[in-house]
Amino acid sequence: EVQLVESGGGLVQPGGSLRLSCAGSGFTLVTSSMNWVRQAPGKGLEWVSYISPSSSTTYYADSVKGRFTISRDKNSLYLQMNSLRAEDTAVYYCARGRGDFDFWGQGTLVTVSS
Amino acid sequence: EIVMTQSPATLSVSPGERATLSCRASQSVRSNVAWYQQKPGQAPRLLIYGALTRATDIPARFSGSGSGTEFTLTINSLQSEDFAVYYCHQYNNWPPAFGGGTKVEIE
Numbered sequence: 001e002v003q004l005v006e007s008g009g010g011l012v013q014p015g016g017s018l019r020l021s022c023a024g025s026g027f028t029l030v031t032s033s034m035n036w037v038r039q040a041p042g043k044g045l046e047w048v049s050y051i052s053p054s055s056s057t058t059y060y061a062d063s064v065k066g067r068f069t070i071s072r073d074k075n076s077l078y079l080q081m082n083s084l085r086a087e088d089t090a091v092y093y094c095a096r097g098r099g100d101f102d103f104w105g106q107g108t109l110v111t112v113s114s
Numbered sequence: 115e116i117v118m119t120q121s122p123a124t125l126s127v128s129p130g131e132r133a134t135l136s137c138r139a140s141q142s143v144r145s146n147v148a149w150y151q152q153k154p155g156q157a158p159r160l161l162i163y164g165a166l167t168r169a170t171d172i173p174a175r176f177s178g179s180g181s182g183t184e185f186t187l188t189i190n191s192l193q194s195e196d197f198a199v200y201y202c203h204q205y206n207n208w209p210p211a212f213g214g215g216t217k218v219e220i221e
Contacts, residue, residue, distance in 0.1 A: 035210075045150075045158065045201055045212040061209055093157055099205040100148035100163035107157055 002026040002103045004094050009108030016084050016112070022077040022094030022105055033098035034077045036070060038090035039107070048092070049079065064088075084112045116140050116204055120213035126221040127192050135216045137185040137202035146206035149178055149187045152215075153198045161200075162187065189218070 008020040036048040049070040050059040058070050069080040077094050089112050095101035117140040127133045137147065145165040150158035160169040162178035165185060175190040189196055197220055202213040
């Protein structure tokens, strides 16, 4: 069974940093295209970032470019978030796929507030 | 960037009836559209990809159609577990984009 489990969320002050992790099981994460997608409270879905299986290609939404960095190792996917803003407050999901996103984690909540 | 517009924002339907949800892309995305279902407190679940192919274990009452800029998700004979929010998603161009969602509620 494919499973994705995010961790690392929490309360952080504006301007602070946080690192999210996503652990995968039931499939070979290292050979999969992976994404981060977020959802602000009561709002819709927003794609945040993508990384290719080889890690050679990464893409970012304009709203996070220059502040967030996606990376991976053999077993996990990461999102380093710097210079956090109030508008980054959201549930962050990791999701597998290069086109459609066929599996999603349960999400981790990031709250940016003083 | 491609903008995905869903309508209506809310759809009130009685159990057993049909629900028809629409999604429009600001430019052609060919058939590179997916649909997801999201229930409160849960992650989205893939329903349809390639505009019309049901994902694994998705019941046959869910069907997708369309290409280019106009897409439809149809749910026949709505069951109680189908009341949720539905999102369309284009993956033809970077960046990927989601529609704003349609909430299907009990009438």
